[in-house]
Amino acid sequence: MCRTAAERTLAAELEPVRPGLTDAYAAGLPGARAAVLTRLWRGLVHEPLPWVAARTTDREGVTLRLDDGRRLRGPLSDPWATAASVTGLDLDGVRYDHPAELVAALAVPRGGRLAAELDHSVASLALSRTAPRRAAPPAHPWEWEQTETDGHPYHPGCRSRPGFSAAEQLAYAPEHRPVVDLRLAAVEGAAVSGEWPGELRDGTAVLIPVHPWQAEHVLTGLPLRPGPSAHPLLSLRTLDIGGDTHVKTSLSTRLTSTVRDISAYTVTHAVATSGFVEHLVRRLDGRLRIARTLAVAGAGNADLAALLRESPHVHADTAAGERVVPAAVLPALLAHHAPDERLGRVVEFARLALGACLDLLDLGVALEAHGQNLLAVVDADGRTKRLVYRDLADIRISPARLARHGIPAPPLSGRLLNDDPAALRRKVLGSLVTGALGPLAGDAPTLGAVLEAATRDLAPTPDLHVLRTEPLPAKALTLMRLDPDPDGGGDLWTALPHPAPARRS
Structure with a gap:
């Protein structure tokens, strides 16, 4: 059953758009809680957290002594393990099986922000795990990138997608295998590096691909045109638009732990960086290839920019x-x-x-x-x-x-x-x-x-x-x-x- 704010919100959003997934989502919540709690416990055991005064390990587990005198107890933690599952941790005699509830109880500085992210990570992970498994090996290159459901194997915010509703996750996240209809912003005087393609120009205007989430939540009121249909890749905001080209779009929200926009520095330096590294790796006798940055365009702010990159699959x-x-x-x-x-x-x-x-x-x-x-x-x-x-x-x-x-x-x-x-x-x-x-x-x-x-x-x-x-x-x-x-x-x-x-x- 849904216990936290994020779990309930995502369930309520899922019901009208994909009612057939609600049972699978609810059934997946305990496993998602354990998966995120496992990642969190790894961080608590192995990272230099200022409010952990001491750590002791015995054959059964690890005890953290907090600077306020409380003790947090859990199982042994292999920092490299990916199949481990921590189903509960003991904080001064109280057992916690939800990472957000544990962090709230710890009451550490800025813990409220982390608790909210972990809550969202659990709910989104449970939703990601409802994605259907493929009956056959992927037939298209981009399909390989859509087979991963759990995100970062060690990050407790592995599926934190704040600002994404259930409908938007189903519509844009790669594990759900959607087709995403990009938008195009016509920008006069855009900053451009590299050879921006003619099909993404209209006279003197540069047509910058815009992710539909960005159009809905950030670039509100900006006139946009229909753009190419695309397949989202592992990073969600990078998509395969066909013709051996991938586009990296600005997405001004925090996915996992980073805001995914495109800086003016990238617009200025990305093509030159790509050319330099591509030339340098020729010294490696063909062991490593670079998916070249073809062009970058920006409108003067990180919220409206896009990068065109060669598909890695041309090297197969x-x-x-x-x-x-x-x-x-x-x-x-x-x-x-x-x-x-x-x-x-x-x-x-x-x-x-x-x-x-x-x-x-x-x-x-x-x-x-x-x-x-x-x-x-x-x-x-x-x-x-x-x-x-x-x-x-x-x-x-x-x-x-x-x-x-x-x-x-x-x-x-x-x-x-x-x-x-x-x-x-x-x-x-x-x-x-x-x-x-x-x-x-x-x-x-x-x-x-x-x-x-x-x-x-x-x-x-x-x-x-x-x-x-x-x-x-x-x-x-x-x-x-x-x-x-x-x-x-x-x-x-x-x-x-x-x-x-x-x-x-």
Whole structure:
């Protein structure tokens, strides 16, 4: 039964638009509560929360002593586990099975905001899990991106979609497999980088694709034209519009933990960044390809802008049976393999991904290669043949490292440039290991074995040494949602115990 405000609201919204889903939604709420509570408990155990005074672990579980003297008790927490299910936590003798209710009871600074997000995450996750399962393997490239229902495997706000009603989630979220009719805004004097296509121009006006949610809730009153029909991808606001082109739209709401608009910085720098990185990865002997940024257009504010990007699927040899799947989808793709075969496929992917990303980092580019941005070109047997990377908005470029290799720095400025070795390593390892390899391995012992096998023959670099011998960086996802400045404070980090049973020097 629905217990919280978000659960009741979504149920009431669902009844008139899809009454056939109401029973499945209600039945899915307990599992959704446990899934989000599991993610929250991971953050409480492993992140540097200022109001946790001490942590003690025994064979049965973990006890957190809070700074007000209360104690929070729960099961052992593997920071890399994805199949674990925490069904309840004990706060001073009171059991809580809903993450929002627990955070409200904790009464920590800015906990009310986090509780509301967790409430929405639970309700939206239960709705996402009502999406029908496919009876056959995906037939179209974009269908692979619509197979994931649960969102970020470690973020407690994995399905937080504030501002999206039940009808809007069904109409726009990829797991429900809708067709989305985009709008077009005719903008005179738009800022444009790259070659904006002629079919998206009308005389001197640039026609900027607008997501229908943005049209309804943000750009109210702006005259808009009908646009192309599109298929939403893993990120929801990026859509396949056909012709081997994806469009990334502004969506001025917080999905998971970030407002998904497109900044003026991106409009100015994205095409040049793409060209530079595409040229640099040619040094990697074909192991990694870049889904090129083709063009970006903006109207002078982050709420009205769009980016056109090459589809990653152009890098697959479809005649040979190859397909391109995001790393986040690989667990489902490999699920039918026998355990030993599956582990072999994971190691193959990890060796290729770690090798390419660490080689590129040594040259001077740190990719944010998490499960959404990093894609694998796999053959019919699930073996990774090469990689594709998309979305360069949050990479980092080190002019100092480039100079050591005699590579001229690109004509860029601002936040993409960073020479701090720790920041560069966090960008790569905190996304690739935590965001792609950890979920693919599924638990600490398996991830340790994967890292040991995948790094055994890689070329030695200082970054590889850090990966093999030091605790692993991960975004402190719960702490970031409790930060006084969640939009402008930047990423916050924690260090997770290295999963390898015996580290190698």
